[in-house]
Amino acid sequence: MTGSRLKTDIFLSFLFIVILFAPSLVKILPDKRAEVLNENRKLASLPSVDWNIRNIIQFPKEFEAFFNDHFYFRNIFISYYSLLKLKILKTSPQKDVVLGNNGWLYYAGDGAMLDYCSLQPFTPIELERRRIILEEKQSWLAKQGIAYLFIVSPNKHSIYPEFIPKEFHHGEGTRLDQLVNYLKKNSDIKILDLRKTLLKAKNKYRLYHCTDTHWNDAGAYFAYRKILEEINRMLGRKNSKPKDLSDFEILSKKGKGGDLTVIAGLNNEMHEERIIFKPKFTRCAQKIKLPSYLDRSWILERKDLGPFAMECPKAKGKMVVFHDSFTGALYPFLSEHFHKSVYIWLNYPDFDLMKQVVETEQPDIVVEELLERFLGYMRLEQEFPSPTWRELFDRSDKTLIHITPAFDASRFKHLRRISISTSPDGFFLHCTGSRPHFELPSMQVPSSLRSVVRIDISSSKDAFLQISFQNKKNKGFESSMSRVAALKKGRNQVYIGLANINLNGNLRLYPGLTSGDYTLHDLEIRSISDG
Secondary structure, X not given: OOHHHHHHHHHHHHHHHHHHOHHHHHHHOOOHHHOOOOOOOOOOOOOOOOOOHHHHHHHHHHHHXXXXXXXXXXXXXXXXXXXXXXXXXXXXXXXXXXXXXXHOEEEOOOOHHHHHOOOOOOOHHHHHHHHHHHHHHXXXXXXXXXXXXXXXXXXXXXXXXXXXXXXXXXOOOOHHHHHHHHHHHHOOOOOEEOHHHHHHHOOOOOOEOOOOOOEOHHHHXXXXXXXXXXXXXXXXXXXXXXXXXXHXXXXXXXXXXXXXXXXXXXXXXXXXXXXXXXXXXXXXXXXXXXXXXXXXXOOOOOHHHOOEEXXXXXXXXXXXXXEOHHHHOOHHHHHHHOOEEEEEEOOOOOHHHHHHHHHHHOOOEEEEEEEHHHXXXXXXXXXXXXXXXXXXXXXXOOEEEEEOOOOOHHHXXXXXXXXXXXXXXXXXXXXXXXXOEEEOOOOOOOOOOEEEEEEXXXXXXXXXXXXXXEEOOOOOOXXXXXXXXXXXXXXXXXXXXXXXXXXXXXXXXXXXXXXXXXXXXXXXXXXXXXX
């Protein structure tokens, strides 16, 4: 054996020993990247072993996914890869994050950068459907003596375009510009566009986090003042004055990077100064959790995001707010001005839910707060007021797809973490891992505005079913193009409405968003006649 060959063999043997003992060695490494790296998804779980042929066939693929996600040096590699792209190549390690100037990061997902460049405009029918839905909500609430305010929280791109790289050419108009102009010409309804307010205030304070999608306390404060001004005008309130800047101690504290650094794998590398508004007064409004509010199964990313109320005994009036994450910094300010405020983290509440909340709370005003980039995902199938989806389904005889126990299972496509077998009363679905799914046969999209999906399914546990769709503008099955329904253990019938506008006919079914056993007894989609 030559000396060179001997050295190679010794090196390979040493490398093998290092890899073998990596799980133990990593515990004493000072670099915590080996242990923790937050990702914007759920990692694969260790598959269970049930000794039947179906599970044995699935086990190798599931274990490989688990091993890839939990390999000890995986997080180190991801973190250093992200750092290499940032520091050396000066590019973003993640397609949904744009590296701006002076340490600013921007979100590119949900079509945000396409909209900034005016490359994803609304069509006339999309604008008209939004007008109709907003007017219907306002009219239905007004008949009950309730005011309605629709607020658009601006994308960071709209307030700080100066830090966006020049290769992203700012177009002449965004979808929000389109909607505002369309409503001015065709409707009496007014939406609260906060862009002018924040553009005017940006010279006083930095209003958004540099490394996060959200506004900071300063941005939320100036938004709050404008929102309260509009609420006071609508309700005729003269004694509900906003807090002054002098009522707060304005602090700056260095903290970790925001959600965009997490997405990019740079949360250990990027930090920023956080602007904090600390009240000099004792807050009146106190938070009350509502874990079983309306006895509904709330679809939440985290348990702490469920409905809650804020109560201020010395204030008057009731407010209900349907919102997204931007209200997180807003509600401590607004809640001081109402005896009770109920906050529900939900974009696009349907008629059944809004009706139930209104009947329960009897509010003076209903507020919807929506981030600018989410305007594209308004649920155009909605009507206010409206029959239930079940009633609409039962009225229709125009079947688009019908899957019964006699259906040919080979027509199901692209199975992921799921096995399908026939049974006398349908299809047995064995699901493993996170987000198991399969695609339905493509359907012919009708010319009507809406369709309804009826799903008859048995579940081995309480779970959430999801149906996702593709549209002509975006061929991916994104969570924003999905509808979710709660399942109880046992047999369920769920009805889900879909907008046919821009639908391309491809649908994906997630029987449950986690592992479990299900039986699909029947699935039928019917077109709903307009008018």
